Structure formats: structure tokens, C-alpha cells
Amino acid sequence: MITLLLLSQITRDEFMDFKRQVEVQFAEIRGEINELKTEMRAQIQALNQRIDDLDKKLNKRMDDLITYLWIFMGFITILIGFIIGFGLWDRRTYLKPVEEKKADKELVMKLEQKVENLEDENKRLKNQNQALIFILEKFISGASKEEIKSEIEIMKKMS
DSSP, X not given: OXXXXXXXXXXXXXXXXXXXXXXXXXXXXXXXXXXXHHHHHHHHHHHHHXXXXXXXXXXXXXXXXXXXXXXXXXXXXXXXXXXXXXXXXXXXXXXXXXXHHHHHHHHHHHHHHHHHHHHHHHHHHHHXXXXXXXHHHHHHTTOOXXXXXXXXXXXXXXX
């Protein structure tokens, strides 16, 4: 109510002056708000530009990191391949003398078997030679043909 009393006491000219002052102040405030909006848009654009630049730098770093990762993986793959190849080569070179020794042992075993066969054959021939010597001694001592034939038959049965 006091406001109504105060308003009723001011004149129309005073009210119009007051209205103009308020409109001027509102216009100044609107101008300041527009300036703030313009500054904020410029700052937002600058911030967006910085974010885009950081994004590009991050993408470049990620690309570089992926490139280095591929190089590292290639190096590891080559290293693993080299280790496996070296292992196979070393195993082959290690087993070659073993295989040669195995072949040598087989050859020695075959030669030992042949020597045993020759010794057996030698014993058999020695026995035949002794039988032949015995028969020749009988012949020289004057044994008859029937005695010599019977001795030969006995010798055949023994061998």
C-alpha cells in the first residue's frame, strides 16, 4: 500500500524519466550480456579448437604407439622364429653325431656278427679238417676201404 501511495505522488514526467533510465540501464545490461555471450562463444570456440588440437595430438600419439607396438611385435616374432630355428638347427646338429654313432654301432654289431659267423665256420672247417686228417692217417696206415667209408659216415653224422 505504501508503494501505491508513493506511486501516486510521482508525476507522469518523473515516471517517464524513471522509465527511460530503466530502459537505458536495461539496454546497457543487454549490451553487457551480449558482450559476455560473444566472449563466451569466443572462449568456447577457442576451447573447442584446443580440444580438437589435443584430439589430433592424441590420435597421432596413438598411431605412433600402435606403429611402435607393431614394430615390437614384429621384433618379438622374428626373435621367437630365430630361437625356434636355432633350436631345430642345434637339435639336428646335436643328433647328427648321435645318429652317426648309432650307425657306427650297427656297423660294429654287423661286423661282430660276421666275425662270429666266421669263427663258427672256422670251427666247423677245423672239425672237418681234423676228420679229414684222421681219415688220411687211417688211409696211410693201411686201413681198408670199408673202414675208411665207415669212418667217413660217422664223421658226416657228427657234423
